[in-house]
Amino acid sequence: METKKKDNVKNKKKKHIDKKYKKQSKNILEIILILILSISIILVALIFFINRGDKEKEEAEEIEVSSNGLKENNVIEVVIPKKERKEINDWKLVLVNRDNPLPEDFTIELANIDRTKQFDKRAIGELKEMMQAMKNSGINNIWIQSAYRSIEYQKTLYDNKINEYLNYGVTREVAESLTLEYINKPGESEHNLGLAIDFNNVDNDFKNTKAFNWLSSNAKDYGFVMRYPEEKAGITGIEYEPWHWRYVGKEHAYKMEELDMCLEEYIEYLETN
Numbered sequence: 001m002e003t004k005k006k007d008n009v010k011n012k013k014k015k016h017i018d019k020k021y022k023k024q025s026k027n028i029l030e031i032i033l034i035l036i037l038s039i040s041i042i043l044v045a046l047i048f049f050i051n052r053g054d055k056e057k058e059e060a061e062e063i064e065v066s067s068n069g070l071k072e073n074n075v076i077e078v079v080i081p082k083k084e085r086k087e088i089n090d091w092k093l094v095l096v097n098r099d100n101p102l103p104e105d106f107t108i109e110l111a112n113i114d115r116t117k118q119f120d121k122r123a124i125g126e127l128k129e130m131m132q133a134m135k136n137s138g139i140n141n142i143w144i145q146s147a148y149r150s151i152e153y154q155k156t157l158y159d160n161k162i163n164e165y166l167n168y169g170v171t172r173e174v175a176e177s178l179t180l181e182y183i184n185k186p187g188e189s190e191h192n193l194g195l196a197i198d199f200n201n202v203d204n205d206f207k208n209t210k211a212f213n214w215l216s217s218n219a220k221d222y223g224f225v226m227r228y229p230e231e232k233a234g235i236t237g238i239e240y241e242p243w244h245w246r247y248v249g250k251e252h253a254y255k256m257e258e259l260d261m262c263l264e265e266y267i268e269y270l271e272t273n
């Protein structure tokens with residue numbers, strides 16, 4: 001009996017402990033659940049904010065890209081007229097000047113004017129006809145002083161002229177600018193192109209000759225134009241050269257006279273009209 005009672009007490013105690021234990025573990029479970037839930041909420045919130053940050057960044061980048069695009073569009077707007085320019089692919093109109101030098105390896109097929117001088121093979125027929133027509137008109141005091149010059153020869157001329165000025169005691173800068181008034185840098189002269197000729201003594205007195213008068217009225221019939229008129233020096237960048245004539249072909253020579261344009265202006269006109 002005594003033992004039974006004892007057992008009962010023991011059991012009761014055990015039940016109580018179990019109950020207590022169960023209650024405790026229930027509490028722990030609740031805490032864990034709450035913790036998990038809290039962590040989940042924090043995690044979700046974190047992910048949300050991180051995503052939002054990225055999106056804002058992306059949007060900002062997009063805005064930047066589109067503003068760049070806008071900038072590019074602005075540039076394109078400026079470029080469009082250039083793109084719409086017609087490309088002039090005519091060997092007679094090749095523009096050679098300080099801004100448009102010939103490539104160093106430029107070559108053309110040449111033909112002989114005489115034993116020492118050469119000209120572009122495609123235009124030499126008209127050059128010879130023009131010289132003959134002048135003679136037929138009674139102009140005898142006319143000769144070709146200079147025609148095609150290789151780029152190497154142009155370099156010799158250019159360097160010699162600079163040295164000449166340097167010998168006067170001027171600085172190289174001054175010597176170069178004085179030289180450039182009449183001699184172009186190698187590759188920047190029309191003589192390198194084989195389509196230009198210099199007449200007689202290559203000086204301004206040529207404008208007072210019968211030959212110059214004749215050329216002024218008739219050279220266009222043979223496709224030649226005076227390349228550096230006095231009033232166009234600001235455009236050509238070359239001082240008045242009444243002795244220097246350039247072959248452009250009859251059609252262009254007529255049109256240039258009609259429009260009163262030098263080659264730079266005429267090419268611009270053709271490209272944009």
Ligand SMILES: [Zn+2]
Binds near residue numbers: 191196197243244245
């Ligand atoms: Zn010349």
